[in-house]
Amino acid sequence: MGFCYCNSCRHWSGAQVNGFTLWPRSALTILKRAENVATYSRSGRSLRHWCTACGGQLFSELPALTLVDVYAPLIPSLKFEPAVHVHYQETVLPMKDGLPKLKDLPEELGGSGSMLPD
């Protein structure tokens, strides 16, 4: 889990930074009101899901990685302990917290793996 600063997340979340949690896609099951979950593919790399009843964002699937990003505030039982900042080159809200700041994404997720200073 960590913070993402990419332009796409900021526009989607309506916030300066997005708290993300990544899970295997198989770990997510919609238990109730699945008929209210709508999907939009902005880039083809991710599928955004939101609630048509309240308009709230729910999660984004990353099909190529078989991962799902469930927005941290939507898991009230989760103790949010960020470990990394990603897409920090796009930050509009710099944070000096000593955590690693990746320019984009880790290499294993298709990024450069390059780090930026705190």
Ligand SMILES: [Zn+2]
């Ligand atoms: Zn992002």
